[in-house]
Amino acid sequence: MTENSPATENTKTVLTGLQPTGVLTIGNYIGAIRNMLEYQKEHKCYYFVADLHSLTVDIEPAVLRKNTLDVYALLLAFGVNPEKSTFFVQSHVSAHAELTWILNCHTQFGEAKRMTQFKDKSKKSPQNVNVGLFDYPVLMAADILLYQPDYVPVGKDQNQHLEIARTIAERFNNKYSPTFTVPEGINPKYGAKVASLSDPTAKMSKSDENKNGSIFLLDTKDEIMRKFKRAVTDSGNEIVYNQTEKPGISNLLTIYSCLSGKSVKEAEKEFSGSSYAQFKDAVGQTVCDFLLPVQQEYARICKEKDYLSSLMRNGAEEAARTAYRTLSKVYRKVGLLSR
Ligand code: AQP
Secondary structure, three states, X not given: OOOOOOOOOOOOEEEEEEOOOOOOEHHHHHHHHHHHHHHHHHOEEEEEEOHHHHOOOOOOHHXXXXXXXXXXXXXXXXXXXXXXXXXXXXXXXXXXXXXXXXHHOOOOHHHHHOOHHHHHHHHHOHHHOOHHHXXXXXXXXXXXXXXXXXXXXXXXXXXXXXXXXXXXXXXXXXXXXXXOOOOEEEOOOOOOOOEOOOOOOOEOOOOOOOHHHXXXXXXXXXXXXXXXXXXXXXXXXXXXXXXXXXXXXXXXXXXXXHHHOOOXXXXXXHOOOOOHHHHHHHXXXXXXXXXXXXXXXXXXHHXXXXXXXXXXXXXXXXXXXXXHHHHHHHHHHHOOOOO
């Protein structure tokens, strides 16, 4: 649905962003992209590549540029449809940074200090505890509140950030007058979490330094098969789902089930009697078969540079119309003179 096709009463607005901190993984597909494709069927969606957020980690400019294009092109290749969803790059709509400043002035230092992700990330990179990392949740609040979404799909790790966005919105609405929709967090329709292949107790992440733990969406067939061959499994030899006793096999069953469309029970049955090696090989093959058409479409899109630029430009213009409507209300309410 575009801005030109009016939302019906039952249409809700949904917003999601993905950070270009690395090449997307099958974890990102299973936990986020699958849901984005579902939501755009029935909701008004705002999808963006959160490049400003990526600056909170130390990232080479050339790498950030490439990742941003890759995330945008990959999402298109999966089927994010710019005719239906407003799909843009965060930094192309400067209202995100502008609203952040206003919201900073309506956020208590103590509130921001309580964010556990800030504490975790500071511990992970003690050499780069920048103010942007501290301010990340306020930028995220601005990302959300600009578009007045009803729903924001959030995993457990982002719950606290959505809560602070809701608190800031309520505070602002109470202090001035109703300005922001206070968004609801929704559990993603498909909620599976994918763990690292090297450490099944840790999340698979695009910025993981151990590249063997993550299956990147642009990995070659050889890389994928090799990573699955090396995937950490558990003691015993049965292929059954048991998150506590068999986290490695359970993770592989989750990946297999999500990408093959079969249930975990069906998968257990299919592989009963197979060795771990045979099972890992079959999961690897399924992932390769699933990714091949997406990678081909991605390669095709990347060749059409003008087309890609025009989609980004149109997406940013469409997003900016909504974003600046909200921002100008905010500016007026806090007492900034209009230009
Ligand atoms: N392993 C995962 N399993 C399921 N869902 C996942 N997501 C990420 N990893 C998994 C979901 O993908 C979206 C990505 O959000 P993000 O780009 O803002 O960053 P993130 O959640 O921090 O993802 P990464 O890949 O782990 O990035 P880095 O390495 O930069 O921290 C979210 O919806 C997330 O739930």
